Amino acid sequence: xxxxxELRAANFESWRxxxxxxxxxxxxxxxxxxxxRTGVNDGVEAAGWxxxxxxxxxxxxxxxxxxxxxxxxxxxxxxxxxxxxxxxxPAIQTMFRAAIQEAETSxxxxxxxxxxxxxxxxxxxxxxxxxxxxDAARQQSAIDGFVARFDAxxxxxxxxxxxxAATLAxxxxxxxxxxxxxxxxxxxxxxxxxxxxxxxxxxxxxxPAQTANWWRGLSDEQRAxxxxxxxxxLGSMDGLPAAVRDTANRTALDQRLTELAPALAGxxxxxxxxxxxxxxxxxxxxxxxxxxxxxxxxxxxxxxxxKFLDGQVIMSVGDPDKAKHVAVLVxxxxxxxxxxxxxxxxxxxxxxxxxxxxxxxxxxxxSVFWLDYDAPEKKGIGSMAGxxxxxxxxxxxxxxxxxxxxxxxxxxxxxxxHSYGTALVGDAAKTGGLAxxxxxxxxxxxxxxxxxxxxxxxxxxxxxxxxxxKLDEDQxxxxxxxxxxxxxxxxxxxxxxADAFVGSDDRVSPTDEAFGGKRLKGDADGHSGYWDTGGExxxxxxxxxxxxxxxxxxxxxPHVK
Amino acid sequence: xxxxxxxxxxxxxxxxLVLSLASGCGDSxxxxxxxxxxxxxxxxxxTAEEYTRLVIAGIKAPAVDRxxxxxxxxxxxxxxxxxxxEKTFTALRIQxxxxxxxxxxxxxxxxxxxxxxMGFRIRKFETATAAGxxxxxxxAMKPADGFSIILQTTASAEEVMIMVSSPCLERPxxxxxxxxxxxxxxxxx
Numbered sequence: 001x002x003x004x005x006e007l008r009a010a011n012f013e014s015w016r017x018x019x020x021x022x023x024x025x026x027x028x029x030x031x032x033x034x035x036x037r038t039g040v041n042d043g044v045e046a047a048g049w050x051x052x053x054x055x056x057x058x059x060x061x062x063x064x065x066x067x068x069x070x071x072x073x074x075x076x077x078x079x080x081x082x083x084x085x086x087x088x089x090p091a092i093q094t095m096f097r098a099a100i101q102e103a104e105t106s107x108x109x110x111x112x113x114x115x116x117x118x119x120x121x122x123x124x125x126x127x128x129x130x131x132x133x134x135d136a137a138r139q140q141s142a143i144d145g146f147v148a149r150f151d152a153x154x155x156x157x158x159x160x161x162x163x164x165a166a167t168l169a170x171x172x173x174x175x176x177x178x179x180x181x182x183x184x185x186x187x188x189x190x191x192x193x194x195x196x197x198x199x200x201x202x203x204x205x206x207x208p209a210q211t212a213n214w215w216r217g218l219s220d221e222q223r224a225x226x227x228x229x230x231x232x233x234l235g236s237m238d239g240l241p242a243a244v245r246d247t248a249n250r251t252a253l254d255q256r257l258t259e260l261a262p263a264l265a266g267x268x269x270x271x272x273x274x275x276x277x278x279x280x281x282x283x284x285x286x287x288x289x290x291x292x293x294x295x296x297x298x299x300x301x302x303x304x305x306x307k308f309l310d311g312q313v314i315m316s317v318g319d320p321d322k323a324k325h326v327a328v329l330v331x332x333x334x335x336x337x338x339x340x341x342x343x344x345x346x347x348x349x350x351x352x353x354x355x356x357x358x359x360x361x362x363x364x365x366x367s368v369f370w371l372d373y374d375a376p377e378k379k380g381i382g383s384m385a386g387x388x389x390x391x392x393x394x395x396x397x398x399x400x401x402x403x404x405x406x407x408x409x410x411x412x413x414x415x416x417x418h419s420y421g422t423a424l425v426g427d428a429a430k431t432g433g434l435a436x437x438x439x440x441x442x443x444x445x446x447x448x449x450x451x452x453x454x455x456x457x458x459x460x461x462x463x464x465x466x467x468x469x470k471l472d473e474d475q476x477x478x479x480x481x482x483x484x485x486x487x488x489x490x491x492x493x494x495x496x497x498a499d500a501f502v503g504s505d506d507r508v509s510p511t512d513e514a515f516g517g518k519r520l521k522g523d524a525d526g527h528s529g530y531w532d533t534g535g536e537x538x539x540x541x542x543x544x545x546x547x548x549x550x551x552x553x554x555x556x557x558p559h560v561k
Numbered sequence: 562x563x564x565x566x567x568x569x570x571x572x573x574x575x576x577x578l579v580l581s582l583a584s585g586c587g588d589s590x591x592x593x594x595x596x597x598x599x600x601x602x603x604x605x606x607x608t609a610e611e612y613t614r615l616v617i618a619g620i621k622a623p624a625v626d627r628x629x630x631x632x633x634x635x636x637x638x639x640x641x642x643x644x645x646x647e648k649t650f651t652a653l654r655i656q657x658x659x660x661x662x663x664x665x666x667x668x669x670x671x672x673x674x675x676x677x678x679m680g681f682r683i684r685k686f687e688t689a690t691a692a693g694x695x696x697x698x699x700x701a702m703k704p705a706d707g708f709s710i711i712l713q714t715t716a717s718a719e720e721v722m723i724m725v726s727s728p729c730l731e732r733p734x735x736x737x738x739x740x741x742x743x744x745x746x747x748x749x750x
Binding site: 343349354555 | 634689717722
């Protein structure tokens with residue numbers, strides 16, 4: 001409990017200095033972490049040192065960097081708590097001193113003692129020391145009023161002081177410099193406790209638009225505490241600014257890798273953890289490689305997860321919140337985080353580079369690789385032919401695109417599906433929940449609708465391309481796949497067989513004229529050739545992403561049949 | 562329509578058969594073995610820069626004040642999960658120049674002459690003026706080294722994008738026996 005004399009006489013300048021020091025320390029540690037990541041790690045990679053010793057060195061470096069990251073997180077939280085205390089307590093002190101002055105002006109005398117204080121009348125009430133009972137009652141009432149005010153302010157001061165003391169006790173500043181690798185879990189739990197002291201947390205469950213508003217309504221301090229206490233949760237929240245999600249996810253990724261590492265090292269890890277480790281390690285590898293990217297082409301980690309063995313990831317090239325044009329790529333069958341993230345980023349790079357070249361360079365283009373669903377396995381005909389994977393993932397695509405839209409900036413958003421990914425885009429759009437301006441279907445077996453207009457978007461903004469190559473994978477996917485995906489109700493296997501015999505005319509691919517969309521005239525060399533550099537298919541995508549289809553000159557529009 | 566659909570299905574089944582025969586498991590098609598040209602990343606960059614410089618000199622158009630981009634990425638099917646840029650890569654360089662809308666058509670015609678003179682074969686060439694705005698697009702490839710050039714009027718109608726891309730290139734083997742003759746390629750701009 002804060003005492004009367006303590007509150008009246010305290011000098012809080014040292015508290016402010018302490019808060020500044022903690023903030024500076026946190027900043028320096030974050031800088032140090034960055035220096036390690038960009039300098040030392042990249043140095044090892046760039047030197048081409050790939051031997052066993054290099055692997056060991058990498059691990060040691062990673063441990064060091066994570067220790068620094070833990071310390072930075074703790075120092076930042078302490079800094080926030082110290083700042084709060086350094087601003088709350090002086091305000092309470094000001095009110096306290098004003099009340100003391102008021103009491104003294106009212107003819108009362110405050111006697112301070114080690115056990116507390118008493119408020120007395122400076123002179124007997126009433127004239128000439130001869131108080132009437134009414135005078136005495138008034139005086140006592142005034143004394144009681146001031147005592148109540150003093151006690152209330154002392155309580156407030158004690159609460160603020162206790163919160164700060166609890167923060168220090170929880171985060172143990174003395175240990176910050178010696179944080180162990182396994183301190184991540186403790187760090188996050190501790191930070192949540194501290195955040196709770198300040199009324200921060202848990203994170204609410206809201207739709208993307210509500211999430212965007214919720215975040216805008218928070219103070220800087222609350223945001224910092226949420227980021228420190230709930231990085232994993234914030235990282236996957238559609239509607240938050242992309243930069244916030246990236247920061248949160250990078251923290252959460254380090255945290256999760258650290259959690260997984262001891263079990264893997266001991267050989268006791270179940271298969272799920274091993275697969276998750278492979279997926280997360282690949283994400284980390286791409287992020288580290290991305291440190292050298294120039295502004296505008298930087299990588300942002302917008303989500304990662306372990307709901308599926310093949311992993312989940314959303315990675316953006318460029319910040320979608322700063323871009324006028326945003327492309328979202330939904331890959332198809334056989335896509336996994338561990339095996340295909342680098343390739344997905346390459347596709348995103350090429351679309352972005354092309355679209356940037358076609359714009360004025362000021363409006364900005366971001367390109368997002370969206371793998372937040374369990375893409376069918378290449379060798380699993382059942383999952384490839386089924387609708388379950390696309391239907392399961394579609395609501396998350398709706399939510400993600402809605403989150404980009406919720407950031408404002410009058411985005412022009414193009415969702416580009418490839419192969420099975422187009423079926424997912426169809427499922428996402430046909431409910432009317434996909435907030436895209438344009439939809440592109442590449443090598444599509446069908447979009448689970450029969451007509452472009454069923455995607456609840458102007459058919460003039462539905463684009464489709466297929467490879468002109470014959471007898472290749474693209475033809476197999478489009479023509480055979482349409483038996484299963486080129487309709488609006490999932491056909492049973494018996495229905496497909498019956499249709500084959502009867503010759504059903506019911507199946508429609510997006511590249512069919514009957515579908516009613518814009519049929520692109522591309523030159524993709526096979527099912528995966530839509531992003532070949534120097535190709536018409538990639539140029540068409542760039543033009544759509546850059547919104548050039550309304551150009552008065554037809555040569556500037558995408559090339560259509 | 563039914564006949565067309567059935568013939569499509571037949572063709573698709575043939576495609577599956579071809580795929581199976583080609584790869585054994587249907588994962589990918591093994592294309593005809595072609596020797597990949599050998600070139601370092603620096604050489605590829607220099608080549609792309611030189612082609613761009615020659616085009617700009619030929620059409621006499623000033624470069625915009627934005628930095629050109631140059632990036633390398635894996636060859637072929639980038640999603641195979643096997644390719645990286647350590648041994649082979651493809652390069653892409655993009656630079657824009659300022660060309661007033663009314664001069665677009667004549668500049669594209671001049672570009673065609675220039676690019677043909679550089680040994681490229683024109684694969685596509687179109688120009689047109691609509692609503693007072695000129696535009697064009699041109700695609701060319703140089704058989705001697707496999708590099709491609711695309712010229713395209715941009716959204717602003719006052720610029721032309723010059724995109725130069727390389728074929729798949731193989732990094733030169735190290736002369737001293739090391740496995741990394743040069744730093745692994747990053748993505749730079």
